[in-house]
Amino acid sequence: MTRRRSLVGTALVALLAGSVLTAPPAAAATGFHIENGRLHEANGNEFVMRGVNHPHTWFPGETGAFADIKALGANTVRVVLSSGDRWTRDDPADVANVVSLCKENRLICVLEVHDTTGYGEQSGAATLDAAVDYWLSVRDALLGQERYVIVNIGNEPYGNTGYAAWTPDTIDAIQRLRSGGLAHTLMVDAPNWGQDWSFTMRDNAAEVFAADPDRNTVFSVHMYGVFDTAAEVRDYLGRFTGAGLPIVVGEFGHDHSDGDPDEDAILAHTRSLGVGFLGWSWSGNSGGVEYLDMAANFDAADLTPWGERIFHGPDGIGETAREATVYGGGQGDTTPPSTPGTPTAGAVAAESVTLSWAPSTDDTGVAGYDVVRLDGPAERRVASATTTSVTVGGLTAATEYTFAVYARDVAGNRSGRSEPVTVTTRPGSGGSAPCTVGYRVGNQWPGGFQAELTVRNDGSDPIEDWTLRWTFADGQRVTSLWNARVTQTGARVSVTGEPHTAVIPAGGSIGFGFLGTWTGGNTDPEDFTLDGTACAVR
Template sequence: MRKRLAVAMTTLAALVLTLLVVVPAASAATGLRVRDGRLYEGNGTEFVMRGVNHAHTWYAGETSSFANIKATGANTVRVVLSDGTRWTRNSGADVANVISLCKTNKLICVLEVHDTTGYGEQSGAATLAKAADYWLSADIKAALAGQENYVVLNIGNEPFGNTGYADWTPHTSQAIQRLRAGGYEHVIMVDAPNWGQDWSFTMRDNAARVYAADPTGNTVFSIHMYGVFDTAAEVSAYLNAFVSARLPIVVGEFGHDHSDGNPDEDAIFATTQQLRLGYLTWSWSGNGGGVEYLDMVTAFNPAQLTPWGQRAVNGANGIRATSREATIYGGDPGDTTPPTAPGTPAASDVTSTSVRLTWAASTDNVRVTAYDVVRVSGATETPAGSSTTTSATLSGLTPSTAYTFAVYAKDAAGNRSARSATVSVTTSGGGGGTCAVTYRVAGQWQGGFQGDVTIRNTGTTPVSGWTLRWSFANGQTISHMWNAAHTQSGAQVSATNAGWNAMIAPNGTTSVGFIGTWNGTNAVPAAFTLNGSACTAG
């Protein structure tokens, strides 16, 4: 995702004339396949992607994200991999594990090589030929063998920038043909040039030619919609051009904002739903370089949906409302009957940071597959967890805080029940034991600084889940924090543990870092509390 060049879209009639060419009929394929411009499962059921991008190659330890993405209702995850050109190569063993995580969580897996991003303009980017080498390497082929029902092979992410993009057509065609000659029968996905946004219409105008280069006819095109697609008319014209030409298209990436302009995300959600086209939101978590606002959750914590995540998951035409699980996992598109509402949840085992909820089971005409727990605040609902049983333990809560929760049931077809009655609970105040905090300014420059905070558990019992609070005296503000999720209201700062550092053993420590701003004076905060308990200076 880089700054793209905006361009006026031509009329839909002109687009249709450009694309209405004779396209060869697709031959039979194993597993997922393309027919008449649509994606189908092996049993002939149409499959419409509703999913999320996940930056696995940079955050390989965040394997819980697959289950958390599934909990949003998603039926697909697009997984970032590397062929070793720009980042550490994802091995066949790692790719096999990714596929296993997708299958365990009943997600269709779109695998993409990210090293090709912006080739021709991005220094060090890989060619599509290099990406094809990766897919054809022995360990990767072994990992994908027999996975045609579950895996879509996305050759390379955004394979040309704004330089040399005229080569997209031959390079993409050659890569497809090499993969087919190498024995791949999977559906292949190809990204557009121009950093994925195709403002030059290179993919649009040459899609039929590239599609015809696939002897199996099982190629899907992917457009990335950021600043170029800032009006509903542009979104509709581009997508309708492919639909009218009977060429398969998905929105492989998009967000609610970007440095190159403000995409019309509402139009993207609405138009894809109207046209029965897939979409994959960017991205679950871990964004940097100034586009952190594209994180759907904060610090990989599924209980902390950002405004973009809230829109993508729970908004109109969003994932939760429109996703249907693949039938290979038991989903039944013919089932439109939702489960009954779950019983009123009961709260137990309440601590300063967690609560256990239990409820009576729902019934369904086929079967209930999962329950979604939501936090209710007025008319707003925020996902709080999910479970395949009639209980869930919710962690990461704030001490001495009132919460209201409710539960939904889902069936195998993706139908969702009415909401249960709600239960309210207030967490206890503290329980963090004794603590010591060391705060230091690690570096300072005009108007900015880096702060490091170390928390030590000086008690005799572990701290399980924590929130550290302090106040700034001189108007300092935090712009970015790592190893914790932060909020700031005026001078008051709250830092809550990430998933991997919730536990602090007796005499153990954990550290938090941040970037902040200051003006004139940058005094060290005078006091800290951990889960409501005062800490000494460490």
């Protein structure tokens, strides 16, 4: 971690490739590998990094840090090494010792070369090509450690100059390492001092991933002043998870000279998305960023406010870390939790929806839930939660989505998939909806209610043989309906017209009403769609 600039990118937002790149990994039998955009151990167990950075190359005598970091609950440590281009070279014996310390303390090792930091802008910074030369020179210390070690090719390999070369240089580095015999999971840092304000990594990640013959590369963004709002954090991470591409937050802090990163949002969204994080840094910071120390003077008994926050605060390491199963974490329990209840949708917005479901049960305890988005037979995880409710963001306005939920226990066993729920997001503020729905509860009594709806055609052409759909957030049931026909599956309601209401004229409207039942709540629905297109609600 060095100097960064809080430059705001002006690049147009571009979607990552929509398909999940999932060729069978060559290293699947021996070490970490990527499946469906997620990092998995050799035994197939998904692994989510929860840890911190340790500046080993500058403080080689502070080897007790590994035990201290583990004792505070971390499952991963990212270790700063030097290729010798800017600092004292960490030779094969030193690398082997670092790996041994990680294994002794039951930590997954992410090893990174720091000399590449800010290449093109930072005087003396090394190229990615030089970093590859280093990794090949210490290869003997890495071979056979694929279950314990992830190779982070080069820290922040470009500053804010010349970063357009990041894509071809990164592809070349990956392919050289594969040709050199490294089958480890590789991690690649973003340019722009790691913050990718130009979206160079984001927009080229699919190409880079596909260029790895092992399909075993993880992308790492560093979140400092550029990521000072929850929306920026959510959008950036969501673009990767939504595209089925693996992403971690390889560095972040609670403050920085280039701005004030939103550490609460980083922790919350990495948790909800099931994304790994590695905070900067354990101790030893200087040059005006001493406030980023988590432990004062490498003393685990003297945590700073930043240390307390990341280890013991909400969504932090203590709450969310799970030890890698390669060290025995979670082994012995093979019974999955019960299947969660069918999710219901509430707080539907243009780009997000809140889902809730009945909890699962498990003999050893439910560790959390994974929300998946269904697209035909395919599914993609879009959020994780430790409670029975989560907000899924990064959605597109006026679009239909289908979600389901799995439960996970503390051993990593996964339940069966819940029944799905289909939700249509609200129209965006930038455009007009082709229809408007008015929904009003005219009368309500214990266990029952009467509601009236109007559907207005805001377009210039008549709408014939229409179908209006919505989802009841509280599981209400329609018992009888007039001026239209109804079918209901679970909380999902579909209404079609009678002969005298089958056509909604341009600029005109039709109306109908119904009787229904409710228990516990009677929230007005808001996710109305007409023939699959979201309507405005008044």
